[in-house]
Amino acid sequence: xxxxxxxxxxxxxxxxxxxxxxxxxxxxxxxxxxxxxxxxxxxxxxxxxxxxxxxxxxxxxxxxxxxxxxxxxxxxxxxxxxxxxxxxxxxxxxxxxxxxxxxxxxxxxxxxxxxxxxxxxxxxxxxxxxxxxxxxxxxxxxxxxxxxxxxxxxxxxxxxxxxxxxxxxxxxxxxxxxxxxxxxxxxxxxxxxxxxxxxxxxxxxxxxxxxxxxxxxxxxxxxxxxxxxxxxxxxxxxxxxx
Amino acid sequence: xxxxxxxxxxxxxxxxxxxxxxxxxxxxxxxxxxxxxxxxxxxxxxxxxxxxxxxxxxxxxxxxxxxxxxxxxxxxxxxxxxxxxxxxxxxxxxxxxxxxxxxxxxxxxxxxxxxxxxxxxxxxxxxxxxxxxxxxxxxxxxxxxxxxxxxxxxxxxxxxxxxxxxxxxxxxxxxxxxxxxxxxxxxxxxxxxxxxxxxxxxxxxxxxxxxxxxxxxxxxxxxxxxxxxxxxxxxxxxxxxx
Numbered sequence: 297x298x299x300x301x302x303x304x305x306x307x308x309x310x311x312x313x314x315x316x317x318x319x320x321x322x323x324x325x326x327x328x329x330x331x332x333x334x335x336x337x338x339x340x341x342x343x344x345x346x347x348x349x350x351x352x353x354x355x356x357x358x359x360x361x362x363x364x365x366x367x368x369x370x371x372x373x374x375x376x377x378x379x380x381x382x383x384x385x386x387x388x389x390x391x392x393x394x395x396x397x398x399x400x401x402x403x404x405x406x407x408x409x410x411x412x413x414x415x416x417x418x419x420x421x422x423x424x425x426x427x428x429x430x431x432x433x434x435x436x437x438x439x440x441x442x443x444x445x446x447x448x449x450x451x452x453x454x455x456x457x458x459x460x461x462x463x464x465x466x467x468x469x470x471x472x473x474x475x476x477x478x479x480x481x482x483x484x485x486x487x488x489x490x491x492x493x494x495x496x497x498x499x500x501x502x503x504x505x506x507x508x509x510x511x512x513x514x515x516x517x518x519x520x521x522x523x524x525x526x527x528x529x530x531x532x533x534x535x536x537x538x
Numbered sequence: 539x540x541x542x543x544x545x546x547x548x549x550x551x552x553x554x555x556x557x558x559x560x561x562x563x564x565x566x567x568x569x570x571x572x573x574x575x576x577x578x579x580x581x582x583x584x585x586x587x588x589x590x591x592x593x594x595x596x597x598x599x600x601x602x603x604x605x606x607x608x609x610x611x612x613x614x615x616x617x618x619x620x621x622x623x624x625x626x627x628x629x630x631x632x633x634x635x636x637x638x639x640x641x642x643x644x645x646x647x648x649x650x651x652x653x654x655x656x657x658x659x660x661x662x663x664x665x666x667x668x669x670x671x672x673x674x675x676x677x678x679x680x681x682x683x684x685x686x687x688x689x690x691x692x693x694x695x696x697x698x699x700x701x702x703x704x705x706x707x708x709x710x711x712x713x714x715x716x717x718x719x720x721x722x723x724x725x726x727x728x729x730x731x732x733x734x735x736x737x738x739x740x741x742x743x744x745x746x747x748x749x750x751x752x753x754x755x756x757x758x759x760x761x762x763x764x765x766x767x768x769x770x771x772x773x774x775x776x777x778x779x780x
Contacts, residue, residue: 307693310552314691449556451549453717475695478740482728483721498720 341392460484568645583634702726
């Protein structure tokens with residue numbers, strides 16, 4: 297063996313308790329679309345993105361700190377909120393120097409879970425900020441847990457693909473003895489030449505959900521690397537870029 | 539849509555509660571080696587295989603019904619038991635007309651979990667009885683849950699590969715809207731030309747554990763289709779072939 301740090305992949309919030317999050321960098325992955333939108337808003341100059349777990353908390357906090365509130369339920373802006381989950385709603389001219397309070401279900405829940413388990417180094421990952429995530433993980437030389445937010449605890453293809461993309465880029469720097477990581481990388485290698493086509497051909501469940509909402513443009517953007525290449529770090533309830 | 543039944547794959551006992559086991563055929567999958575050994579013992583004429591969750595329960599029940607007791611811990615026959623987990627320990631001349639009480643950890647635990655959740659149609663699956671499982675699922679026209687026993691709740695490659703093999707064979711007969719199933723089939727399609735080589739090349743964690751115990755022959759057998767092509771069905775605490 298060698299002194300490389302370890303890397304594990306958790307396919308679902310239901311599996312995260314199998315891993316030692318307190319001693320690792322945890323990457324929260326919610327490709328369609330929470331973590332892609334977080335990267336985009338921060339890339340475009342948002343001061344903070346504050347993830348919250350409910351619409352009511354989003355409304356309350358938005359009022360309290362005069363922030364923009366955003367979140368969707370069933371593909372529409374949730375009643376009481378101002379904006380949705382699309383990365384295209386947050387161009388620089390709109391979001392620069394502002395704070396966005398964003399309610400998401402799967403991603404925020406996983407974030408809360410790892411916080412409760414003692415995680416103290418949390419970042420968010422998505423294809424739009426793939427390189428920033430990989431570079432950070434390589435530089436830090438710490439154990440890593442790639443935490444897929446999944447869909448209501450069910451494993452999804454797109455978060456697994458992103459885990460695989462990270463692994464394909466960083467694997468020489470880690471000891472990886474984790475079948476979920478292996479499976480993710482194989483999936484990614486099958487898909488990498490055309491991620492959108494792969495999601496379509498393989499009938500990915502969330503792909504279909506979003507296509508039915510007319511969100512093909514969002515999906516294509518969320519599957520494209522480095523369009524918003526910043527590193528969102530979580531501290532004291534907020535995501536921001538150092 | 540059409541009237542085909544559904545098929546879902548659960549990668550780990552930690553995920554099984556996401557699926558409606560009470561209304562489905564549940565396939566318990568523990569490729570290395572529990573369900574491969576179960577198929578083999580029954581194929582070779584064992585009357586019953588009784589899976590139990592502890593060594594002490596195995597000893598107790600073995601005495602009570604004068605059955606053969608078997609189980610391993612850390613690659614060796616567990617103290618107090620007579621035989622191990624290898625399918626090669628159960629040739630016809632030894633096991634015919636006998637009852638085997640087998641203690642396994644991952645597979646038995648998943649079986650108990652689905653029983654508690656109301657499952658009433660449970661079979662076991664492994665490469666040695668792949669065709670028997672597929673034919674049964676096609677014939678029954680019921681919803682199916684492929685339940686991977688995994689390794690201490692962590693997803694493993696070999697159980698996922700078997701799920702993929704089943705899906706590749708039965709998919710025309712089911713509605714499959716399940717990303718875990720999709721991922722399993724893709725993995726299987728990558729691996730099918732040489733399952734053993736795939737496990738080796740991709741550093742599958744349980745493959746290495748067993749190779750370190752000198753069990754290459756077991757692994758090769760457990761990755762070969764239809765060497766013990768029977769259908770183990772579970773009823774009243776016992777597995778048997780009708």
